[in-house]
Amino acid sequence: MSIKKLSPExxxxxNKFAVDEGNPHILVDKTKCAQCTARPCLVVCPxxxxxQKDGEVNFEYAGCLECGTCRVVCTYGGVTSWNYPRASYGVTFRCS
Ligand code: SF4
Ligand code: SF4
Incomplete structure (x- = not known):
């Protein structure tokens, strides 16, 4: 039996995503992000x-893996709300 190697992408x-349109489970305050110089969210979010575009941090919740890392590393208050998606929404992990 051989195991096929897959890239992170x-x-x-x-994975499958059921996006709760118009009801983001994470809210980000871009005015706080503008003051944040380290911006760890750009590198830690899997x-x-x-x-980042034109110096501004943009956030898109649709592909979120619900790992919680951004909530932990955001020390500038940019992540103003973090919740799991409502029932039946969010990511469904698949192995194959
Ligand atoms: S770490 Fe927080 S405040 Fe800094 S850019 Fe990311 S979300 Fe914004
Ligand atoms: S919870 Fe994880 S996957 Fe979702 S936005 Fe934050 S770091 Fe990215």
């Missing part, structure tokens, strides 16, 4: 939900 693509 391939593995992430196996789903790359945080991206």
């Amino acid at each position: 391939d593995l992430l693509a196996l 789903a790359r939900c945080y991206r």
Whole structure:
């Protein structure tokens, strides 16, 4: 039996998401992000939900893996609310 090696992108693509449109489970205050110089969320989020464009941090909750890392590392108060998605919404992890 051989085990097929998959890249992180391939593995992430196996997951399914039920996006709760218009009801984000994480809220980010961009005015706080503007004051944040370290911006650890840009590197620690495994789903790359945080991206920087033209010096501004943008957040997209649709692909969130619900790991909670951004909540822990955000020391500037940018993550103003963090909850799990409502029942039946969010990520469903799959191995194959
Ligand atoms: S760490 Fe927090 S305050 Fe800093 S850019 Fe990320 S979300 Fe914004
Ligand atoms: S909970 Fe995890 S996957 Fe979701 S936005 Fe935060 S760091 Fe990214």
